[in-house]
Amino acid sequence: MSETMRQRFRDEAMATHFEILFDHPDRERCGSLAALAFREVERLESLLSRFMQGSDIYRINNLQKGESIGISNECHECLLMAMELGVLTNGLFDIGAGCFMPLVRDDEGRSIQSGEEEWTFARRRREEGRFIIHEDRPEVSCEAEGLVLDLGGIGKGFALEVIDRLLSDFDDLNYLLSAGGSTLLARGFSSSWKVNLSGESEGFSIDLKNESLSSSSFETQGAHIIRLGYPSRESHRKRVWVKGPNAALCDGLSTAFLLMDRREIKEVISDLSFEISVWEEGVEGDINLLTVLRA
Amino acid sequence: MERESNVDGFFMNRRDFLKKSSVLGAAGLTLGTGVPKAKAAGPNDQIGVAVIGTGAQGTVLLNSLKNIPGLKFHALCDIWEYNLKKGMSALRGTGTRPNIYENFEEMLEKEKDVDAVIVATPDFWHAPHTVACLQAGKHVYCEKMMSNTLDGAKSMVKAARESGKLLQIGHQRRSNPRYRFVLDKFIKETPLAGRIVNVNGQWNRSLSKSQDITIRKASLLIPKEKLQQYGFQDMRQFLNWRWFKGLSGGPISDLGAHQIDVFNWFLDAVPTSVTASGGRDYFKDREHFDNVMSIFEYDTPEGTARAFYQVLTTTSAGGGYFERFMGTEGCIKISENPSFTKIYREPEVDMEKWKPILGKGLLRQDKATAPAAAAPSAGTIDVRESAPLAAYDIPVVLNKPAHQPHLENFFEAIRGDASLNCDGEHAYRDEFAIHHVNKSAEQNERVVLKPEDYEI
Ligand SMILES: NC(=O)c1ccc[n+]([C@@H]2O[C@H](COP(=O)([O-])OP(=O)(O)OC[C@H]3O[C@@H](n4cnc5c(N)ncnc54)[C@H](O)[C@@H]3O)[C@@H](O)[C@H]2O)c1
Numbered sequence: 001m002s003e004t005m006r007q008r009f010r011d012e013a014m015a016t017h018f019e020i021l022f023d024h025p026d027r028e029r030c031g032s033l034a035a036l037a038f039r040e041v042e043r044l045e046s047l048l049s050r051f052m053q054g055s056d057i058y059r060i061n062n063l064q065k066g067e068s069i070g071i072s073n074e075c076h077e078c079l080l081m082a083m084e085l086g087v088l089t090n091g092l093f094d095i096g097a098g099c100f101m102p103l104v105r106d107d108e109g110r111s112i113q114s115g116e117e118e119w120t121f122a123r124r125r126r127e128e129g130r131f132i133i134h135e136d137r138p139e140v141s142c143e144a145e146g147l148v149l150d151l152g153g154i155g156k157g158f159a160l161e162v163i164d165r166l167l168s169d170f171d172d173l174n175y176l177l178s179a180g181g182s183t184l185l186a187r188g189f190s191s192s193w194k195v196n197l198s199g200e201s202e203g204f205s206i207d208l209k210n211e212s213l214s215s216s217s218f219e220t221q222g223a224h225i226i227r228l229g230y231p232s233r234e235s236h237r238k239r240v241w242v243k244g245p246n247a248a249l250c251d252g253l254s255t256a257f258l259l260m261d262r263r264e265i266k267e268v269i270s271d272l273s274f275e276i277s278v279w280e281e282g283v284e285g286d287i288n289l290l291t292v293l294r295a
Numbered sequence: 296m297e298r299e300s301n302v303d304g305f306f307m308n309r310r311d312f313l314k315k316s317s318v319l320g321a322a323g324l325t326l327g328t329g330v331p332k333a334k335a336a337g338p339n340d341q342i343g344v345a346v347i348g349t350g351a352q353g354t355v356l357l358n359s360l361k362n363i364p365g366l367k368f369h370a371l372c373d374i375w376e377y378n379l380k381k382g383m384s385a386l387r388g389t390g391t392r393p394n395i396y397e398n399f400e401e402m403l404e405k406e407k408d409v410d411a412v413i414v415a416t417p418d419f420w421h422a423p424h425t426v427a428c429l430q431a432g433k434h435v436y437c438e439k440m441m442s443n444t445l446d447g448a449k450s451m452v453k454a455a456r457e458s459g460k461l462l463q464i465g466h467q468r469r470s471n472p473r474y475r476f477v478l479d480k481f482i483k484e485t486p487l488a489g490r491i492v493n494v495n496g497q498w499n500r501s502l503s504k505s506q507d508i509t510i511r512k513a514s515l516l517i518p519k520e521k522l523q524q525y526g527f528q529d530m531r532q533f534l535n536w537r538w539f540k541g542l543s544g545g546p547i548s549d550l551g552a553h554q555i556d557v558f559n560w561f562l563d564a565v566p567t568s569v570t571a572s573g574g575r576d577y578f579k580d581r582e583h584f585d586n587v588m589s590i591f592e593y594d595t596p597e598g599t600a601r602a603f604y605q606v607l608t609t610t611s612a613g614g615g616y617f618e619r620f621m622g623t624e625g626c627i628k629i630s631e632n633p634s635f636t637k638i639y640r641e642p643e644v645d646m647e648k649w650k651p652i653l654g655k656g657l658l659r660q661d662k663a664t665a666p667a668a669a670a671p672s673a674g675t676i677d678v679r680e681s682a683p684l685a686a687y688d689i690p691v692v693l694n695k696p697a698h699q700p701h702l703e704n705f706f707e708a709i710r711g712d713a714s715l716n717c718d719g720e721h722a723y724r725d726e727f728a729i730h731h732v733n734k735s736a737e738q739n740e741r742v743v744l745k746p747e748d749y750e751i
Pocket of ligand 1: 347348349350351352353372373374375378379397399415416417418420438439440465466467525533534549
């Protein structure tokens with residue numbers, strides 16, 4: 001694919017930047033798809049952001065005991081995916097940790113310190129809280145208050161999935177979607193995309209076609225964000241890349257894998273109904289293909 | 296969780312998921328399959344609903360409509376199957392399967408149990424759809440703009456008068472509790488901004504979001520004859536109707552309508568003149584102006600107020616959309632997006648006037664602009680950069696999708712429990728002023744709007 005054919009578009013949403021690369025010379029045609037994509041992300045943000053008043057997640061987080069609400073199909077699908085990720089990773093992937101966020105960040109997003117009492121209280125609330133996600137209809141009920149959902153660990157990957165469906169409904173161009181530079185989705189109707197996996201000292205490139213890649217590192221995530229509210233786990237690696245058929249899955253797993261040992265990762269992979277690839281950058285900076293397994 | 300199913304999950308085998316899902320229980324999320332709770336209204340109190348136009352906005356409205364108890368969805372109508380499917384899918388789980396139609400006349404003829412119709416089609420279809428529905432004895436909630444022509448908008452008001460049915464126009468801010476609170480408390484009850492002398496508002500969209508939409512997949516294309524039957528020359532017009540003169544009023548009416556409505560509503564007046572400038576500054580082949588700037592003059596009971604409004608489709612300028620009411624004593628900045636909402640106090644204003652309001656918790660001081668703990672000692676003057684204006688937040692939360700309260704108001708009015716927050720008569724007055732913006736910009740001159748011109 002020649003570099004000169006590439007068209008690049010960028011927009012800000014979901015507290016990050018979204019980028020789309022097309023390998024097609026017609027800038028107008030590509031720009032039209034990019035506009036469609038960016039409007040879709042804006043719409044998704046209005047459903048999935050826990051900060052936006054009236055969004056599905058905002059309304060879920062404000063449910064009182066015994067109340068139920070209807071939500072959008074998109075939010076419902078994302079919640080069901082998040083639940084599966086929670087099960088796959090034995091609870092390490094956790095969208096219920098939103099109640100700890102105010103203890104580490106203030107309203108303006110600055111880091112703050114909180115006292116042990118506040119943490120204990122938040123942990124108790126979090127453990128008491130319970131939502132029922134209805135499987136057969138887009139509805140959520142609150143059985144006990146206290147839980148605060150945050151889709152930060154999956155929302156961007158999920159958004160790429162939704163954009164991908166829309167764009168491939170409308171056209172058949174090859175494109176590479178990126179959310180924050182850390183989660184990619186490559187649609188290759190005719191060719192694949194070369195992407196780099198760069199660690200601190202080593203790096204190599206792989207071909208991506210009709211699949212996703214997500215990377216997480218302690219640098220960008222910080223273990224405290226991943227296991228918010230609970231004792232931090234020992235870190236086994238600096239960075240993880242996960243390649244697989246779904247961007248939401250890769251997004252969620254790359255974060256959880258940072259904290260899992262190899263045996264645990266293999267267990268997750270054996271529970272999956274399709275193939276994924278996982279690379280890690282070890283603490284020494286060496287990059288290893290951990291495993292490619294079929295369940 | 297008691298459930299046996301062979302259906303696969305997204306990422307893992309269903310059986311494995313169920314086996315391991317006790318972990319999730321501990322994480323506070325449980326999968327449920329229980330029967331939906333009965334909605335508040337009994338079958339006899341139900342309002343029969345149909346939706347014409349299940350595109351982007353129709354689907355947004357359906358996502359709100361399904362939260363409102365007491366509605367029964369009888370029919371969805373759209374000329375594009377792709378969007379009709381999206382509309383149907385938005386109603387998943389409501390237990391209803393509405394009939395689907397391509398043609399609204401056929402729908403009106405067959406669906407006798409429909410009491411209310413939601414119209415979310417392109418602007419040039421609003422008048423034909425709304426008038427036909429009103430004449431068929433249905434109440435109508437029609438999206439803004441009322442119409443792309445003043446005659447169209449007038450015909451809607453007349454049809455509502457003649458039929459005695461309700462016509463609500465989709466200026467949803469009129470039912471937003473935060474907007475209503477600010478108007479009641481800080482403009483009417485205690486005019487915190489003092490005399491409002493200026494207003495400004497904007498809606499800016501980035502270039503990346505303003506491009507034409509195109510479709511290349513043959514399976515999604517609508518045959519040309521069908522498009523033309525429904526008033527669209529081709530797919531480009533169908534997907535980008537907002538840029539075409541016969542189909543829409545362009546960005547000033549598409550985006551500006553909401554905010555110029557707020558100007559009129561908050562000032563309780565209509566413009567006496569409009570002076571505008573606009574152009575095809577970037578999108579040279581568009582029929583409508585891509586950027587428009589306009590100045591309205593108002594005669595309020597307290598004197599003249601001037602309002603500036605801009606709609607830009609070539610830059611977001613980081614600024615988004617808001618309305619700002621600037622008075623002698625303060626400034627009220629409000630937006631559908633709460634993060635753009637703030638009230639500012641002019642430095643010379645006596646705090647005594649604000650204290651009762653703060654005391655009652657009707658406003659919250661913004662942490663970043665709270666006064667420093669130690670006041671300067673008498674007789675000394677600190678020399679430093681100017682302090683920011685004291686800023687306050689409004690503690691009213693909209694815990695519903697943005698359009699839901701306005702739809703609720705419509706159904707409450709049908710039940711006789713409320714009056715409409717934005718009926719056709721009121722919306723026409725906005726419509727009249729907005730229609731003259733393009734005219735002023737095209738002719739490059741100030742247009743005077745006389746009170747009698749607003750009458751129908
Ligand atoms: N209140 C708001 O915040 C808000 C926001 C967006 C749009 N809107 C308004 O909603 C309306 C629709 O806008 P949109 O963005 O959804 O446009 P859209 O193009 O996405 O949807 C319009 C739908 O109407 C259908 N349609 C066209 N002609 C028809 C006909 N004769 N009969 C039946 N269906 C027909 C189209 O197939 C399409 O599905 C516009 O009036 C717009 O101004 C309001």
